[in-house]
Amino acid sequence: MPLGVKIAWSLVGVLVAIAYGLVIAGIIRKVMARIQGRIGPPVWQQFIDLGKVIFQRTATRHGWMFYLAPIFRAGGGIGLYLLVPVVIGVPALSNFSFDGDLLLVMYFIFFGSLGMALGAADSGHPHSPIGISRGLSQMTAYELPFALAMVAMAAEVHSFSIHDIIMVQQGGILHWNILTNPLAAIAAFIAFLGMNMYAPFNIVGAPQEIPVGPPTEYNSVFLSLMMSGRAILAVAKIVLYMDLFLGGAHSILEAFVKTFIIYFWSVFVGAVFPRFRTEQAVRFFLGWPTVAGIAGVLLVLIR
Amino acid sequence: MTTETSELRRRVQLWFGPQHPGITGNMSVQAWLEGDTLTAGVTHVGYLHRGFEKLMERRRFIQSFPIVCRICVPEPDTNEYLLAAGLDELSGLAAEVPQRGRWIRTLVLEMSRLQMNLMTLGGHIGAMAMGAAPNWLIALRDLVLDRFEELTGGRIYHMFITYGGVRRDLPEGFAERMEANFRTIEEKLPLVDNVIFDSSVFRKRAIGVGVVPEEWVDEMSLSGPIVRAMGIPRDVRKDFPYEKYPELDFEVVTTTGSDIYARAWIRRQEIAQSMDLIRQIFRKMPEGPYCAKLPNMLTWTIPPGQTYVRAEATRGEMGYYVVTDGSDKIRRVHVRAPSYVHGVALLERMIPGTNIADLAPLMVSLQVCPPEMER
Amino acid sequence: MDTKPQSTLPVLVEPPRGAEPHAPLGRGYFLGETRRQQPLPMRESLAKIKNWFRANSLWVMAYGTGCGGIELRPLTTARFDFERFGMAMRPTARQSNVLIISGYLAVKSLKRVIRAYEQMPSPKWVVGLGSCTINGGMYWDSYNTINRLDLYLPVDIYIAGCMPRPEALLAGFGELMAMIKRGEANGWNHYLENFDWYKENQKKVINDWNMPDYNW
């Protein structure tokens, strides 16, 4: 496939992914509302919010680094999405996944977070660095079980290529990594809770403590870019998990179903828990999720 | 080259409030943060000051009742009762208040304690960002508010208890509808217990956090659930019985630990206790008139005198010091509000060493009610 | 003779405690370079579509200024649930569009409310809740409250009552949404056009005025 066509397809894919991320976020708001006994907003509420935020008549900014946070947040999300194959066997939807491997993807997750932190800190609001300090602390903590799981996955196929990891899982549900190495999967899925920032790990934006953390000063068009970045980042992460543990997807429908299931795991946990304190969250991840990850790696070594 | 970093630069000044979702109303805590620990905090009030005590000096006795219930917005009935009881006592009307009137007063007081505790229990976990339980509990509280509306005509402000008794009798079938509501509440409460008291995260966050030492009780005149959470059975309803509480059968709920968890547990038990008491009240309430024959409200004067009346609000001991001078207006009234003690003195003393994440749960568990602090 | 045009802004802002300001007093810390006076009539292309988006996504600032705050809890939670109309609470002024003045305003609160209002991005709307915002309600003779809110802030819609039930609030917000869709809720325009008048009124009641003058 020529590069131009591929870029065009990827662009379409990015737009679809943003829309899908917004729809998922809308469904989550609905589900959360139903758990709380409310009716909840319409599922397309996120689109209305996005439109409203873009159509804001005035905007304020601080220094020039202020621009960086939304750009890095959205750039990190889009970049991550572009590096992960969405549907196997369809070149149009496999994006640029052959230009990078699992390590690159892992570090691209940090690209968004770190860039966002840098930009948000420029606003000069004390809530931003406090939120960032919490967020980065938690990020390092869930990184350990996540890294253990990644290492286990990669060691199994002796390759860091996501494509290879998907290929080894073909041939039925029993070949999926979630069943062949459940311990590593447990570690990774608990790390996923921390990544998604739902309770009990939503310590970054904690409204009762530091409303609303890093994006406190963001408004108007900055906020809209941040919202779309968050949407696509969520989609990219669940696609990555689908590829690693649920055997990838062969059709768009399968991708929708699998990603949806993965995402709702964190939502259902988040609906019924209060929030950890920062050091409690860090200690939690360094506790038994790490043990599960170590056991997962041992499982690979024994085999 | 290397200079010692000044105290000013080690700390960050943060304002919790007035515009802050973690604060329990329109008040603010100016706090200093070092790392993630608050090193000092000052409570600021005045955002809600209306000068009630002054306003009442310009109003006739009956005109004071609509004002007085605004002193604590979520639990107005204690204020109404206290003003009514003070005026009863000073005017000599106390002897004429009929028995049923007293029972209905007790009923209203317990209902208001019930709805306030339902809301505060949700606040405990809501301050830790758990959305479901507060939603359920506020929906349950709305059931009690429905009964209030049926009884008094208002959801929040009732202006129901007056001198000489109450404004009207119970409507037909009130007890049955209340019982139906109680059954709904009792059905839902185990679920709430499950997500609050059995939640490992809540236990981690709440046990051992925000401990009030026992020596402070008399030193700072603490009262209410804060004291009962230390194991001291102190309750105005038992110690200085008023209205029909002596005829009701209940034990003061106590526990040990004196932390956020213990105070939440006390509130949970008091919800059950309130429902039990209301059932008892319905059983024991006699028929009869609900109000004494009242004098002409426009010309009524009360002979000079002064008195202090007290009652148990959900936050602790609430007291009114009422002075009359023989005219048709109150000469002076002073409100002894538990939130003032807990929200200004106790909170400021507890802030040093508190984690920034624990301030909101701490404020909820001390049950600070800003309008009551400022009057 | 100094020919540089003098600032038309009065020097209002005290430097923070313990600081020796390098910038001219009143400009360095809080003020932008120019005050942006935007006469903003609602004459823009796509106005209808934009207004539809704005009306269906009202973000309310989480600031309970008075007693009315107690009915905002039921409004947001299970029984009345205003989120089904696309409304949500936002904890920061920079991201909110609706400011609910829930009841009476003490003078001290008024100062904070004005500051919060001026930090909100436009379009922004003010909802006056309860009788106290209309004429002072039962605190008409209190020494510490203001009686008429619209002397100090442009109120788009009043919801009368003491206190109004959540249903009344929902009806009020429904009316506000309809006004926004029709392009009639232009309180913020009015504030900008009559900025000096509003400031004069505000300074009349707030004695220790140390607020920055900005309006965007």
Add this chain to the structure above:
Amino acid sequence: MISKLPIFGLAAVVARIAVPTLATAAGSLSAAHLLGWLGGLTAFGMTLLAVFQEDMKKLLAYSSVGQVGYVVLAMALMTPLGWTAALYYAVNHFLFKGLLFLAVAGVIYRTGVRTFADVGGLIRRMPASFIAVLIGIIALAGVPPLSGFAGKWLLYEALMDKGWLFLTAFMMFASVIAFLYCFRLIHSIFLGQLKDEHRQVREAPWPLLLAELLMIVPILVLSVRPRVLVEPLQHLVTGVFGVPGVRFASATTMTTSFGYFNAAAMMAMVVVLVVVLLVILVTAGAKPTKVNQLDIVYSGELPPSPEEVQYAWAFYRPYEKAFAPLLKARVTAFWNGVVDVVEGIADAGRRFYTGNAQTYVLYSVLFILVLAAFGLAR
């Protein structure tokens, strides 16, 4: 950068003497494995200590020691890929750490303070130094577009290739902890609130900036074409082991037995994304008004002085609390010993960091000469 020189000494020594013995001992628990864990633990422990420093230079010093840990670990791998990684890492670290030291020296020179809590918001006064530090920390953190990622990538590929799985995960963890101090370095110095006494601070002197530029250019070159450095290093290593660890699929793509990495494509993607999004941000929506420093949402109150709004002291206190069991009790004595040693080393090292640009340039030239001599000698 001085701390890197022994690495080459170590490399030479290990190459001549240790390879035969250690390679034969590889089997159960080899000495190489021990050396690897020693390197890993150094990287982890020093990184953790760097996170909690309040002094810019101490932070960089701890960070350097931690980075040497990575190099030692890669050396201990005793594979061609591992050695390539170690040498690449060392050179790269020399570049970005030199850059960071120079930029921070500029800040210290202009402001006269070294504690994070005493500076802040300097981006408005020293934008060039800010960009230098930004490039330095992105390279240090190993976040994709810049050269640091290639080093991290080589290291992980080498570790996985060798089969040291736990060390791989452990190093991933340690390198993420490095983000904490990277962010702190840039936030506490350049972002946030500008202090009153620094309102007149000027940009760092131009010789210093020139030296920084000398570091930035190779970093950018390596970011797009890591092959420029990896290929010569590969030649060196092949001399020892006989087989190459990295293959070059194209001008920009490197492959190992475990994975592949296209640096130029990555750089292109990031640049395109940032430019496109910036254009979107600038053209769409309302034109933003610049507001001033203390005009922040502050719960409706007026913020006090910039000093009290800047969050800089004890930045990672919760993190410190989470690791308290590790840093307490018996372990404390051990770490105290480590700290003493490290501080001693850092103090000794500080004599070389004169803050004088000419000296630094001299060091750089000397270093490159030594490097060249080393290469020729092979």
